[in-house]
Amino acid sequence: MNPTLSPLNPPSAAATNAVFIRRSLTLSLRNTESLLMAIILPVMLMLLFTYVFGGAIAPGGDYANYVVPGIILLCAGYGAATTAVDVSTDMTNGIIDRFRTMPIRSLSVVTGHVAASLARNLVATGVVIGVALLVGFRPNGTFVEWVAALGVIVLFILTLTWLYAAIGLVAGSPSAASGYGFILLFLPYLSSAFVPIDTMPDWLRGVARHQPITPLIETIRGLLLGTPVGDNAWIGAVWCAGLILIALVWCGAAFRKRAGRR
Amino acid sequence: MKLAIEVKGLRKSFGGQTVLGGVDISVAEGEIYALLGPNGAGKTTLINILTTLVPADGGSARIAGYDVASEGGKVKQSISLTGQFAAVDEMLTAEENLRMMCRLSGMTAAESKRRTEELLRRFDLSGAARKRVKTFSGGMRRRVDLAISLVASRPVLFLDEPTTGLDTVSRRALWDIIAELKASGMTIFLTTQYLEEADQLADRIGVVNGGRIVAEGTAAELKARVGGEVIELTSEREQWSRTVATTGSVQDIGRVLNALAPTLPPDTQVTIRRPSMDDVFIALTHQTSEVSVS
Numbered sequence: 135m136n137p138t139l140s141p142l143n144p145p146s147a148a149a150t151n152a153v154f155i156r157r158s159l160t161l162s163l164r165n166t167e168s169l170l171m172a173i174i175l176p177v178m179l180m181l182l183f184t185y186v187f188g189g190a191i192a193p194g195g196d197y198a199n200y201v202v203p204g205i206i207l208l209c210a211g212y213g214a215a216t217t218a219v220d221v222s223t224d225m226t227n228g229i230i231d232r233f234r235t236m237p238i239r240s241l242s243v244v245t246g247h248v249a250a251s252l253a254r255n256l257v258a259t260g261v262v263i264g265v266a267l268l269v270g271f272r273p274n275g276t277f278v279e280w281v282a283a284l285g286v287i288v289l290f291i292l293t294l295t296w297l298y299a300a301i302g303l304v305a306g307s308p309s310a311a312s313g314y315g316f317i318l319l320f321l322p323y324l325s326s327a328f329v330p331i332d333t334m335p336d337w338l339r340g341v342a343r344h345q346p347i348t349p350l351i352e353t354i355r356g357l358l359l360g361t362p363v364g365d366n367a368w369i370g371a372v373w374c375a376g377l378i379l380i381a382l383v384w385c386g387a388a389f390r391k392r393a394g395r396r
Numbered sequence: 397m398k399l400a401i402e403v404k405g406l407r408k409s410f411g412g413q414t415v416l417g418g419v420d421i422s423v424a425e426g427e428i429y430a431l432l433g434p435n436g437a438g439k440t441t442l443i444n445i446l447t448t449l450v451p452a453d454g455g456s457a458r459i460a461g462y463d464v465a466s467e468g469g470k471v472k473q474s475i476s477l478t479g480q481f482a483a484v485d486e487m488l489t490a491e492e493n494l495r496m497m498c499r500l501s502g503m504t505a506a507e508s509k510r511r512t513e514e515l516l517r518r519f520d521l522s523g524a525a526r527k528r529v530k531t532f533s534g535g536m537r538r539r540v541d542l543a544i545s546l547v548a549s550r551p552v553l554f555l556d557e558p559t560t561g562l563d564t565v566s567r568r569a570l571w572d573i574i575a576e577l578k579a580s581g582m583t584i585f586l587t588t589q590y591l592e593e594a595d596q597l598a599d600r601i602g603v604v605n606g607g608r609i610v611a612e613g614t615a616a617e618l619k620a621r622v623g624g625e626v627i628e629l630t631s632e633r634e635q636w637s638r639t640v641a642t643t644g645s646v647q648d649i650g651r652v653l654n655a656l657a658p659t660l661p662p663d664t665q666v667t668i669r670r671p672s673m674d675d676v677f678i679a680l681t682h683q684t685s686e687v688s689v690s
């Protein structure tokens with residue numbers, strides 16, 4: 135070994151991110167249980183909603199068409215929730231101290247987890263759509279509409295993942311992170327994902343209308359199935375942009391605060 | 397003489413508990429400095445402050461001339477740290493861990509590959525390179541951890557209890573590596589529980605207790621502070637032993653033995669020896685009242 139004392143130049147931000155994204159992707163692939171869940175869960179949910187609940191909710195059939203956008207977002211929720219645990223694991227393990235003593239922007243470790251979550255969830259989305267097509271999903275969107283719908287899904291995954299990352303940063307332990315993260319998983323149920331809002335009691339309608347999932351779902355429905363989109367696209371976009379901003383600021387603050395405590 | 401580490405009046409409290417109450421340390425470039433202290437003395441806290449992980453409450457610290465509070469970026473380019481607890485990615489292999497750290501240190505892919513192979517060989521990990529660290533024994537994990545902190549050969553190396561949990565062979569191997577690093581000009585700041593280690597490795601030793609440096613010097617200087625000779629009294633039958641420091645003069649040894657004789661078990665044997673680092677440590681940290689500093 136030849137410890138030349140000439141200091142290396144620190145890697146660029148892009149190179150740092152690339153290293154962390156690669157790390158998180160590798161970790162995702164090695165966490166076989168989570169990975170398997172990420173693929174089996176969409177299939178189970180899709181079958182559950184179409185065959186078990188579908189008959190009761192929409193006796194006329196055709197529930198598959200209605201429910202697919204909701205299932206996509208629900209699965210993205212489950213898939214993104216792992217991020218809270220991954221981030222918390224890194225923060226409670228000595229490895230974060232090692233990153234923090236290196237001349238890099240150590241918050242990039244979180245960026246890596248977010249990117250991996252996006253990749254995992256896009257795979258899950260593909261699975262949902264595949265199964266959906268088999269059980270009677272008949273979209274009529276054009277290519278451009280599909281691309282736009284994919285954009286909406288990506289935006290949703292990123293929003294949720296950054297929120298989960300912040301939860302992972304503030305939680306005291308990975309299991310606490312997983313517990314807090316559970317709360318966000320209820321949002322899709324309180325939206326127009328599974329039943330039309332009109333069928334809900336009055337007090338719930340307010341909640342269901344004024345939360346991010348409903349406009350996103352209506353947008354995806356409109357793009358893939360030709361229902362009216364209306365104001366939903368921009369309302370959904372504003373929700374996501376606002377939440378991502380909050381999550382990013384929250385992550386930054388939580389990371390700094392957390393850092394000083396160790 | 398240029399200073400690699402310069403600590404002045406450093407203070408740190410957690411809640412109401414004062415952990416560091418004004419610490420001053422100077423370490424010259426190329427020196428090995430060992431920090432000794434009982435559990436909870438604040439050794440890890442000091443290392444955390446010097447490596448920018450934790451902000452100090454008061455005082456100042458400079459590493460390679462850069463202030464830890466205001467020039468963190470420069471400090472990080474000058475240091476590497478092996479913390480007290482292994483900081484490795486358990487789900488990655490030893491090789492992947494090293495490559496990742498090489499890349500994060502600014503090496504190209506080719507340089508990273510070469511450096512990783514070199515370090516795996518050096519730390520006797522080539523055989524286990526492709527196994528996940530999760531499956532490693534404590535000692536192997538420690539070696540990966542140490543290898544990682546040598547990835548970028550920074551001028552100042554911090555080692556927080558580097559040999560805790562290593563067997564004798566691995567410990568000796570690490571000592572050799574530390575000696576080689578010193579020969580290459582690296583400054584090393586280490587904490588240790590093993591006094592023999594401080595004795596063997598360090599150019600200078602600081603003893604920290606109660607949040608302050610209570611003694612500092614070479615191993616020989618510290619031993620001299622304890623006194624000329626140590627009397628060790630042991631009773632086989634009663635499974636009892638006791639050490640007492642003396643000046644080493646006939647009068648002093650006689651006085652101590654005469655004073656103690658009536659209280660000693662009848663089979664007590666006496667040996668007289670030079671003070672060891674253990675005596676120094678016990679005397680300076682007042683862990684027992686058996687030995688008094690003369």
Ligand SMILES: Nc1ncnc2c1ncn2[C@@H]1O[C@H](COP(=O)(O)OP(=O)(O)OP(=O)(O)O)[C@@H](O)[C@H]1O
Nearest residue numbers: 395396410415433434435436437438439440441442
């Ligand atoms: N983040 C923290 N919050 C509160 N107290 C802390 C924190 N970190 C350290 N302490 C306290 O500071 C004191 C010194 O701890 P430190 O870890 O620096 O000791 P140490 O000398 O490294 O001990 P050891 O030999 O056991 O590793 C301890 O009493 C510990 O409880």
Ligand SMILES: [Mg+2]
Nearest residue numbers: 439440441480
């Ligand atoms: Mg410690």
